[in-house]
Amino acid sequence: MLEAIVLINVKPGQLHAVADTLMEREGVHELYSVAGKYDMVAVLRTSRNERLEELVTGEIAALPGVEHTTTLVAFRCLSRKESDGTFSVGLEPGK
Numbered sequence: 739m740l741e742a743i744v745l746i747n748v749k750p751g752q753l754h755a756v757a758d759t760l761m762e763r764e765g766v767h768e769l770y771s772v773a774g775k776y777d778m779v780a781v782l783r784t785s786r787n788e789r790l791e792e793l794v795t796g797e798i799a800a801l802p803g804v805e806h807t808t809t810l811v812a813f814r815c816l817s818r819k820e821s822d823g824t825f826s827v828g829l830e831p832g833k
Contacts, residue, residue, distance in 0.1 A: 739783055739784070739785060740782075740783070740784050740785070740786070740787065740790050740811075740812075741781070741782065741783050741811075741812040741815070742781075742782045742790060742794065742809055742810060742811045742812060743779060743780070743781055743782070743809070743810040743812065744779070744780040744782060744794060744798055744807050744808070744809050744810075745775075745776040745778075745779055745807065745808040745809075745810070746776060746777060746778040746779070746780060746798065746804060746806075746807050747776055747777055747804070747805040747806040747807070748777040748778060748803055748804060748805060749803050749804075749805055752802075752803030752804075753771065753777060753778070755803055756778070756801060756803045756804060757769060757771070757778065759801060760778075760780060760798065760801070763793060763797055763798075764789075764793075765782050765783060765784045765789055765790070765793045766780055766781075766782060766793070767781045767782060767783040768780070768781040769781070776808075780798065782794070790811075794807070794809050
């Protein structure tokens with residue numbers, strides 16, 4: 739499975755429209771709105787290089803409302819500690 743993280747800058751007022759469209763795309767596994775230099779982070783998972791390229795350049799970067807993207811292709815997952823898809827805030831499970 740190929741994984742990539744796409745950092746996305748969105749035009750003002752377009753965040754929800756872009757997010758709704760991205761969540762419908764095959765290969766967009768997770769999508770986060772974030773604070774800081776970027777507006778959104780998309781986690782992509784595909785089985786083929788060709789699909790990853792189509793998704794990043796043809797579907798995300800070309801989407802109306804998207805100003806700029808930066809793509810990080812993952813070589814190897816170094817930890818599966820947070821594999822349930824949630825972020826740890828330093829609390830032990832069940833507390």
